[in-house]
Amino acid sequence: xxxxxxxxxxxxxxxxxxxxxxxxxxxxxxxxxxxxxxxxxxxxxxxxxxxxxxxxxxxxxxxxxxxxxxxxxxxxxxxxxxxxxxxxxxxxxxxxxxxxxxxxxxxxxxxxxxxxxxxxxxxxxxxxxxxxxxxxxxxxxxxxxxxxxxxxxxxxxxxxxxxxxxxxxxxxxxxxxxxxxxxxxxxxxxxxxxxxxxxxxxxxxxxxxxxxxxxxxxxxxxxxxxxxxxxxxxxxxxxxxxxxxxxxxxxxxxxxxxxxxxxxxxxxxxxxxxxxxxxxxxxxxxxxxxxxxxxxxxxxxxxxxxxxxxxxxxxxxxx
Numbered sequence: 001x002x003x004x005x006x007x008x009x010x011x012x013x014x015x016x017x018x019x020x021x022x023x024x025x026x027x028x029x030x031x032x033x034x035x036x037x038x039x040x041x042x043x044x045x046x047x048x049x050x051x052x053x054x055x056x057x058x059x060x061x062x063x064x065x066x067x068x069x070x071x072x073x074x075x076x077x078x079x080x081x082x083x084x085x086x087x088x089x090x091x092x093x094x095x096x097x098x099x100x101x102x103x104x105x106x107x108x109x110x111x112x113x114x115x116x117x118x119x120x121x122x123x124x125x126x127x128x129x130x131x132x133x134x135x136x137x138x139x140x141x142x143x144x145x146x147x148x149x150x151x152x153x154x155x156x157x158x159x160x161x162x163x164x165x166x167x168x169x170x171x172x173x174x175x176x177x178x179x180x181x182x183x184x185x186x187x188x189x190x191x192x193x194x195x196x197x198x199x200x201x202x203x204x205x206x207x208x209x210x211x212x213x214x215x216x217x218x219x220x221x222x223x224x225x226x227x228x229x230x231x232x233x234x235x236x237x238x239x240x241x242x243x244x245x246x247x248x249x250x251x252x253x254x255x256x257x258x259x260x261x262x263x264x265x266x267x268x269x270x271x272x273x274x275x276x277x278x279x280x281x282x283x284x285x286x287x288x289x290x291x292x293x294x295x296x297x298x299x300x301x302x303x304x305x306x307x308x309x310x311x312x313x314x315x316x317x318x319x
Contacts, residue, residue, distance in 0.1 A: 003047035003308055008034055008055050011076065012290060015297030022305055023048065036061075043068040043093075048307065050300055051083070052076040053284075054266075059087040068093060072313065074303045076296055077287075078102045079237055081210030085318040096303035096313040100158065101295040106286040107162035110205050110235045113259030114167070116280040117231050118144040118203070123277045144202075144231065144256065146171050152201030153177040154218070155208030155236065156186065163205055164190055176201060180213075199225035203233065210237030220245035223255070231257045235286055238262040247272045250279060261286050 005023035007016070009031065019025050026046070028034075033054035034042065042049045043057075043065040051057065051073055062068070062084070072094045073083055078101075085095045116122050120143045127133050127141075151167045153160045156179040165188050167173040175190040177183070178198035186192070198204065199222060208214045218234075218241040226232065232255055234241050243264040249255055250273075257278035263269050266284060273279050287293060303313035312319065 004045070005048045005050060005304065006042050006046040007050045008042070009052050009076075011050075011297045012294045014294050015301060018298060018301045019050070019304070022301075022308065040064050043070045043091075046070050048072045048074065048304055050074045050076060050304065053079070054082055057083045057088065059084050062087045062091040062093075065091075072096065072304065072307045074300045074307070074313065076300050079210045080317060081212075081237055081239070089318040094307060094313055094316050095318045096300070096307075096315045097317055098296040098299040098303075099315060101292060101299055102287045103158045103162050105289050105292040106159050106235055107166055109261055109282065109286045110159075110163045110207070110233055111166050111170075113233045113235065113261060113280055113282065114203050114205070114231065115146060117233070117257045117259040117278070118146050120277075122280050144229070146173075146203070148172050149202035150174045150176065152198035152204045153190075154195070154198060154204065154206045155179060156183050156190075156192070157207065157209070159235070160205075160207035161187055163207060164188060167203075173203075195222060196225045199223075199230075200227055201230065202227075203231050205233040206236045206240055208236050208240055210240060214240050216240070216242045218242065218246075220248065223249045226255045228254060228256065230255045231259065233259040235261045238264040238266055243270065243273075250276055 002024040006026050008028050010029050039057060039061045047069060049070050057073060068091055070093060073088060075083060075097045078097050078099045080097050083095055088095045120141050124141050151173045153164050156177045164175045168175050168188055176193045176198050177190055178195045183192055206218060223245055250258060259280040261282045261284055303315050306313045
C-alpha cells in the first residue's frame with residue numbers, strides 16, 4: 001500500500017505525476033495556507049505532508065497531535081521558518097527543504113529589484129500605461145545609476161553570493177557583506193564587514209534565512225545605519241524586516257527607496273508601502289519560473305522517496 005501524502009498547494013504537473021507514482025496523493029488545490037484545523041488533520045491523517053510557505057506547523061500544532069501519523073514534512077522551498085523544525089523533531093517528524101534549486105532565480109529577482117527601484121522602472125511604466133507620458137526629455141524620470149556603486153549583502157550563503165557575483169561581474173560593483181559566521185572564501189572579490197558598514201552601502205540586499213534567529217534582524221536601529229541615498233532590497237523572508245520600521249524610514253525620507261518581494265504578513269501588503277512611488281513591490285516572485293518550481297518539487301519528492309525507503313532525506317534540516 002502506498003503511503004498517504006498530502007500536498008498542500010497545487011504544484012507543476014510533472015511534480016504531481018512523480019509524487020503519484022510513489023504515493024497515494026491528496027492534492028489540496030487551493031491557494032490559501034492551511035487553517036489551524038487542517039494543520040492538525042495533516043499530522044493526524046497522513047503519512048507524509050508536502051507543505052509550503054505559510055503552512056505554520058508550530059509547537060502548538062504538534063502539541064495537539066501527540067502521536068502523529070505523519071513522519072515527514074517535505075517542505076517545498078528552501079525557507080522553512082513556518083515550520084518549527086525542533087518541535088517536529090521532538091514529535092518524531094523529519095523536516096526537509098529544497099536548497100540549491102532556488103538560488104539563481106532568487107538572485108535574479110534581487111538584481112531586478114535593484115534596477116527597478118534605482119531606475120524608477122515601475123513608476124515609469126505606470127506613467128506610460130496611464131497615458132501621462134509627454135515624451136522624452138533630458139531631465140525626465142531621473143533615477144540612480146547602478147554601475148560602479150557599492151553593494152551591501154546581509155547574509156552570504158548561496159543566494160547572497162549569487163547576488164554579489166551578478167552585481168560585481170555584471171555591474172562592476174564593490175561588494176561588502178555581513179554574515180553571522182566567518183566566511184573564509186567568498187569566492188569572488190568581496191569583503192566581510194560589520195553590519196553598520198554593510199548597511200551603509202549604496203544598495204543593501206537582505207538574503208538571510210528566515211526563522212527565530214533572524215526575526216526582525218533589520219529593525220529601526222539597523223535601518224538607521226543606511227545613508228539617505230541608499231536603496232534597500234529584501235528577497236529573504238518578510239519577517240526578517242520590521243515592516244513598520246521600514247515604512248517609517250521611507251516616509252521620513254531617511255533612505256531613497258526600497259524593493260520588496262516578501263512581506264511580514266503576506267499576502268497582506270501595507271497600504272503605506274503601496275502608496276509610495278519609490279518602493280517597488282513584487283508578489284513573491286523569487287522562484288516563479290516553471291523549471292525552477294519543477295526542480296524544487298522534484299527535490300521535495302526525492303526527499304519523500306528517501307524517507308519512504310527508510311533512508312534519511314537528502315535535504316533533512318532536523319536530523
